[in-house]
Amino acid sequence: MIELIDRLMVRGRLEQKEISELLRFRKPETVEYLFEKARMVRAGNRRKAAEIWGRIPVSSYCKYNCKMCGLRRDNQFAKRYRMDEKTVLSCCMQYYRQGVRGFYLESGDDIALSEKNMAQLLLGIAERLENVKVVLAMGEKPLSAYAHWKQIGADGYVLYHGCANEQQFKKIYPSNMSPLLRKQCLWGLKEYGYQAGTGFLVGLPYQTMDDVAADICFIREFCPSIIDVGAFVPALHTPFERERSGNGEVVLQIIAIFRIMFPEAHIIADPTLDRVMQNGRFRALDAGADVLLVDALEGGWLEQYQVYERRTGRLSAPVDNVEQCREQLRMRGLSL
Numbered sequence: 290m291i292e293l294i295d296r297l298m299v300r301g302r303l304e305q306k307e308i309s310e311l312l313r314f315r316k317p318e319t320v321e322y323l324f325e326k327a328r329m330v331r332a333g334n335r336r337k338a339a340e341i342w343g344r345i346p347v348s349s350y351c352k353y354n355c356k357m358c359g360l361r362r363d364n365q366f367a368k369r370y371r372m373d374e375k376t377v378l379s380c381c382m383q384y385y386r387q388g389v390r391g392f393y394l395e396s397g398d399d400i401a402l403s404e405k406n407m408a409q410l411l412l413g414i415a416e417r418l419e420n421v422k423v424v425l426a427m428g429e430k431p432l433s434a435y436a437h438w439k440q441i442g443a444d445g446y447v448l449y450h451g452c453a454n455e456q457q458f459k460k461i462y463p464s465n466m467s468p469l470l471r472k473q474c475l476w477g478l479k480e481y482g483y484q485a486g487t488g489f490l491v492g493l494p495y496q497t498m499d500d501v502a503a504d505i506c507f508i509r510e511f512c513p514s515i516i517d518v519g520a521f522v523p524a525l526h527t528p529f530e531r532e533r534s535g536n537g538e539v540v541l542q543i544i545a546i547f548r549i550m551f552p553e554a555h556i557i558a559d560p561t562l563d564r565v566m567q568n569g570r571f572r573a574l575d576a577g578a579d580v581l582l583v584d585a586l587e588g589g590w591l592e593q594y595q596v597y598e599r600r601t602g603r604l605s606a607p608v609d610n611v612e613q614c615r616e617q618l619r620m621r622g623l624s625l
């Protein structure tokens with residue numbers, strides 16, 4: 290395994306079979322060796338520092354019915370809301386006052402978040418706040434909307450490709466969701482100059498390690514600027530509510546592999562990790578991630594945004610203390 294990791298360091302890539310071999314083999318010393326190499330790559334990339342992005346859950350409506358997601362259209366128990374422009378701006382201000390300069394605007398695939406509404410919102414942010422980064426994760430939109438939003442201030446856009454294995458895709462995602470369309474959206478985002486981001490969930494029902502390796506290879510070919518790998522968390526009132534959570538250790542390994550493959554990409558320490566392991570996001574930083582996604586909004590928004598509400602009650606996800614998060618970055622020698 291050490292040989293595979295060294296090969297990854299030299300070549301910056303591994304073949305699908307090699308990736309799945311590496312992920313299956315989880316001897317602690319080897320995993321630590323992988324993390325060490327990932328941190329080395331991150332440290333060698335001097336142009337980059339760590340960043341904190343504040344998550345703003347803009348809307349909990351979704352037109353799709355993905356089996357693993359608490360926001361799925363048919364979940365009658367999901368609390369539905371859509372923030373108006375004023376509310377989103379006040380969330381941005383809340384983060385701004387805490388020194389956060391990156392906003393991660395996330396929502397279900399909500400058809401009411403139209404090109405026009407979002408454009409107005411982006412202009413509002415640009416008018417009020419300087420030197421901020423806006424990353425959107427709002428699902429599939431017409432290419433014209435992507436182009437327009439980029440022109441007026443969106444910096445990045447994250448859209449999960451789903452599953453590279455189409456058979457697996459059909460088992461998880463609804464029949465009206467097309468893997469091809471998602472890929473077209475991703476290529477469009479790149480073409481319009483976004484920091485284009487993608488990712489996937491680890492530990493979904495039916496997913497094998499070969500499927501995970503195929504997802505990594507898809508991302509390797511796409512060459513994203515932002516990578517977000519989350520852990521599957523069984524959500525209440527979904528067909529998968531009784532399934533087991535994804536393995537956070539595997540997510541950490543994948544983060545390390547991506548760091549070595551893409552020294553300059555932003556790799557998100559995703560909040561789902563805290564729901565499957567203690568200090569999951571901070572451990573992601575130890576594995577090579579460089580963006581800490583924080584939930585530090587007052588107002589109870591995150592309680593309503595129940596993507597991951599669990600059968601046994603929501604695993605504790607208190608509002609983050611941004612200063613403590615900064616301290617965690619400093620402790621790891623990561624500058625802001």
Ligand code: SF4
Pocket residue numbers: 351352353354355358359360361362396397398428
């Ligand atoms: S995963 Fe995304 S697209 Fe699917 S139901 Fe959830 S929010 Fe909607």
